[in-house]
Amino acid sequence: xxxxxxxxxxxxxxxxxxxxxxxxxxxxxxxxxxxxxxxxxxxxxxxxxxxxxxxxxxxxxxxxxxxxxxxxxxxxxxxxxxxxxxxxxxxxxxxxxxxxxxxxxxxxxxxxxxxxxxxxxxxxxxxxxxxxxxxxxxxxxxxxxxxxxxxxxxxxxxxxxxxxxxxxxxxxxxxxxxxxxxxxxxxxxxxxxxxxxxxxxxxxxxxxxxxxxxxxxxxxxxxxxxxxxxxxxxxxxxxxxxxxxxxxxxxxxxxxxxxxxxxxxxxxxxxxxxxxxxxxxxxxxxxxxxxxxxxxxxxxxxxxxxxxxxxxxxxxxxxxxxxxxxxxxxxxxxxx
Numbered sequence: 001x002x003x004x005x006x007x008x009x010x011x012x013x014x015x016x017x018x019x020x021x022x023x024x025x026x027x028x029x030x031x032x033x034x035x036x037x038x039x040x041x042x043x044x045x046x047x048x049x050x051x052x053x054x055x056x057x058x059x060x061x062x063x064x065x066x067x068x069x070x071x072x073x074x075x076x077x078x079x080x081x082x083x084x085x086x087x088x089x090x091x092x093x094x095x096x097x098x099x100x101x102x103x104x105x106x107x108x109x110x111x112x113x114x115x116x117x118x119x120x121x122x123x124x125x126x127x128x129x130x131x132x133x134x135x136x137x138x139x140x141x142x143x144x145x146x147x148x149x150x151x152x153x154x155x156x157x158x159x160x161x162x163x164x165x166x167x168x169x170x171x172x173x174x175x176x177x178x179x180x181x182x183x184x185x186x187x188x189x190x191x192x193x194x195x196x197x198x199x200x201x202x203x204x205x206x207x208x209x210x211x212x213x214x215x216x217x218x219x220x221x222x223x224x225x226x227x228x229x230x231x232x233x234x235x236x237x238x239x240x241x242x243x244x245x246x247x248x249x250x251x252x253x254x255x256x257x258x259x260x261x262x263x264x265x266x267x268x269x270x271x272x273x274x275x276x277x278x279x280x281x282x283x284x285x286x287x288x289x290x291x292x293x294x295x296x297x298x299x300x301x302x303x304x305x306x307x308x309x310x311x312x313x314x315x316x317x318x319x320x321x322x323x324x325x326x327x328x329x330x331x332x333x334x335x336x
Contacts, residue, residue, distance in 0.1 A: 029062035030241045034228070035074040036087040038140070038171055039067050040272050042191040042284055043114035043226045045264070046252045046291070047087045052267045053255060055248035061241070069170040072143035078103070078231065084238075085230040085245070089113070089145035090297075091305045093229050093326040098319045105227035105327040106235060106242055107249040111298040112215040112290040113225040115149060116194055117207040119186040120179050126186065129157035129207065138169040138178050138187025145225070146188040148309060153207055153218070155312040172274070179203060191283040192274045199279060210287045221304030224297055224327075225290075232325065239331075246331035250295045257293040261285035295332035302326060 036047045047065055050056055056063040066083065068074040074086045079101060086092075090105045097103075117137075119126045126132060132154065139146040147166050154164055169178040172193050178184045179202065186206060189197075194210075197203040209215045215223050228249060235242050256264060261284035265277065273280040292298065302323040309316040 029057075029060050030244060031062045031064075032085065032241060032245065033064045033066065033083045034085040034087060035066040035068050035077050035083045037074045037089075037144075038069050038190075039065060039087070040192075040274075041114075041171060042280075042287060043110060043290070044087050045268075045284075046109050046226075046249055046256070048269070048272075049256070049264065049267060050248050050252040052269075053252060055251050059244040059248045061244050061248065063245075069140060069174075072141045072147075075143075078229075084234060085228055087226065087228055089148075090224045090227045090229065090302075090327065091145050091148055091309060093227075094302070094305050094309055094321055094323070095148075095313070095315060097321050097326060098315045102232040102325060103229050104232050104235065104325065105224070105229045105297065106331050107228040107246050107253075107295040108224050108292055108297045108301075108327065108332075109226040109228070109249070109253065109295070110290045111222050111224055111292055111301065112212050113145070113149060113209040113223055114190050114287055114290045115146060115188050115209050115225075116190075116205050117150070117153065117186055117188050118179070118194065118197055118203040119206045120182065120184070121202055121204060122182060123185050126206070129153045130159060132157075132186055133159045133163050135185040136165045136167050136183065138175055138184035138189070139166045140171055140189075141168045142166065144168075148313070149209070149219075150188050151312045152308045161312060176202070191287060192272075192276070192280050195279045195283045196274060196276070199276070211289060219304060219308055221307070222298045222301045223304050223308070224301035227327075235328070243331050243334060246295065247335045250332055250335035253291055253293060253295055256288055256291050261288060264288070295335065296329050297327045 039048050074088050075092050077083050078086045093103050137150050169175050175189050209218050261281045265281045
């Protein structure tokens, strides 16, 4: 302490005391790196919105958000220890447990996928998922949640695995280009890509999972999707930091629940509008009901996810999964 005081006096003499204060605050903040499966996607809105609202800093957190186009790549970064958390779909928590890896959703952002299956307007004969037999379907990445849901919908439509292809094309511009070039005849994507393709008339919706009601019709129940998930081991060892993250994200979810789409959009970078702010706002207004108001896992949701994955995945089918270990409500229920 004596040496610290002497150091402070030296800095004061040099007029650098304020620099020490700033430096000390930075050191005191909990450093956390979170990778987002495409933070320009509206389904992952809470990540960048929390940053924009200053809620991380208000909790004494130094959060770095990294962008990754595919959820499965984000998952792999976390498993490798390169990041502490992932903003991605909850279904990875179920899938990973069957591989002996325990991760859990600590804040559940949404109760519907916010995804749609778009079909190219070049193929007016395609009226249902069954008609996609022998076709190429775009997904963000192999092993991603868009891949999971595409496979489920095809199997549900009577088309077994092996009788269609899933092609990793990302989202946004790369997804649009793949459909324009007919590399994919259909594909699963999110806002704002959905609105961009509908506006130009290059695609139409085949299956809509942007609301809880439409999700129940497509998947048989509430489907918890976007979340903050982390290694169970890391959560147990860093509970105070996880609680701060939960505090920040729950505040953001309440902000989304109590503010208009236009007010929310004003907090986001212009880059997120993809050149069409009005379209971005409309899509958000239509879809923001997908977000939970409090970060709590919706009742029955994990069971729906397990049923969906069990319908097609060799990893999950016939395996025993302890769903209680795939999520926790401890932190969101204790959120300030």
